Amino acid sequence: MAERPTIRPAHESELNAVHDLADLAFHRGSTPLGRERRLAAADEVDTVVADDDGLIVGTAAAFPWPMVVPGGGEVPCAAVTGVTVRPTHRRRGVLRALMAQLTERARERGEPVAALWASEGTIYGRFGFGPATWSRDEHVRVVPEPVLRQPAPEPLGVRLLDAAEALPVLPAIHERARGRRPGIMGRPERWWADRVLADEPEDRGGASPLRVAVAAGDEGYALWRVREGRETHPVAAFTTVEVQELVAATPEAERALFTFVARIDLADELVLRQRPVDDPLALAPVDARAVRPLEQHEALWLRILDLPEAVAARAWAAPVDVVLDVEHPEDELVAGRWALRAGPDGGAAERTERPADLRLHARDLGSVYLGGVALSTLRDAGVVTEETPGACAALDAALHVERAPWTLGTF
Known part of the structure; x- marks a missing residue:
């Protein structure tokens, strides 16, 4: 057995094995019709696998789909699905390696956000996914x-x-x-x-x-x-x-x-x-x-992959000028301090050395992006730190949406 599985794109000849592992991981059995449908759609999804000396021990995939953002516009989104790890290979870094590969490939396609339906609530927060629609x-x-x-x-x-x-x-x-x-x-x-x-x-x-x-x-x-x-x-x-x-x-x-x-x-x-x-x-x-x-249950979990692009893509309801200090141990391209300036004419985010007004984890950045979660609520939950009084209220006003975010169906 290799010391660490190789992460690579799936070959067409391996797609049945990919779906076999999904059946194992999600405790289900594919019907012939269901398998036929998934195989027919294989060219529409970007699938990567973890290869351990020829044995597929992990899978992950993403559909390149558009998602509506506040203001009615769209942003390219990596709709993540089919994330599995063979039971014999848990706790070996396979999931982390798969998510890193999916993230890199999504950025190459120009997708500033990623989204998924979380099978387990404790797993995806560390990768920067936060519940964003209910x-x-x-x-x-x-x-x-x-x-x-x-x-x-x-x-x-x-x-x-x-x-x-x-x-x-x-x-x-x-x-x-x-x-x-x-x-x-x-x-x-x-x-x-x-x-x-x-x-x-x-x-x-x-x-x-x-x-x-x-x-x-x-x-x-x-x-x-x-x-x-x-x-x-x-x-x-x-x-x-x-x-x-x-x-x-x-x-x-x-x-x-x-x-x-x-x-x-x-x-x-x-x-x-x-x-x-x-x-x-x-x-x-x-x-x-x-x-x-x-x-009532959470639906879409959202992760920001490119903060400047994500900020520019959505509409903003009120003027705001705050500095965010984002914690993200899994993604140095998002972690750190960002100056976020936005208003009815648009928004922008850039790196800054200014002191932070708000400190938050990347998962909370994903939760608030569509306007379905308030910074003030996260502050009161003890997971967002407000260094400058009024910063949560100012950003909440800018993030405000007329209707609650909503996601139909799963993927």
Whole structure:
């Protein structure tokens, strides 16, 4: 066995072995269709492996996807996925070496941020990833049906599509809707076909075929399945409408789609998956208890790879001039003191010798970038040090966003 595995790009002939290790690490088994889909998309993802004398003992990959930032613009993002280490090779620096290689390759592609869905909360903070978006599931009481305080247009313009019919329609709607909130990732065409609208029997998880509703003017869509069989009293067959995505480019379309799915006949309950934490639909009904938040969880974890580029890419809500002292033991290109000057006309960051106004870890820099976490909250948590009184409030005001950041789906 070599003293340390070699980190290198994966060869096409090794992709089955890459997916075998992912199955082992994430305690799952690939179906033939699932494996076929992943192999077909291999040319769209940058995959690296840890090679120990011919044995693949670690993997990591990144999709080069755009992410919406505050102000509605986009930033190139390394969407990190498939990070694994063979159980026999833990605690040998394999993960650190894989993350260093992914970081270098992302910078070569000009991606100033990286993002992932964290399988374990204690691992990725040391690499500078911090939770940056959150979502929650919501339960809607549909009997009696919820009445909105400001009624949406009657959903007569809503049309129903099957998954195949929806494929040429939904991507354009999603693209128009993305600019409303930071944190939403772009989706390539294959992702729509193989993940979002996948509707083979094995994609259904015991529920109905996928149903698609599109709002009038193609201003929004809702994806749902119906699940039967949860026994309750006094009914024996409990019917749940599970809305996987409800995405709209306008508030009116969002309310119209909500009204539509809440009125589906023979349904006992409605569950909305992955809604924003400031979901306006929760406040829309006359009955303030008609929409009940369920589990809330962090979604996207974000890491800053190029601070000047990241600062320049987003919009800033108020003037600010602060010096950040960033701790990042894994990345000397981000660690250190930075003068951050920003305002409604744009932002810039540059190295400085000025004394620090704020001291923070790189993971917290990732958390606050999209505006979903306040510096003042991190200060009160004891993880950000405010050397200059008022610095947290000033930066929080500059980072402010109209709507909470939000991320749909996983990768």
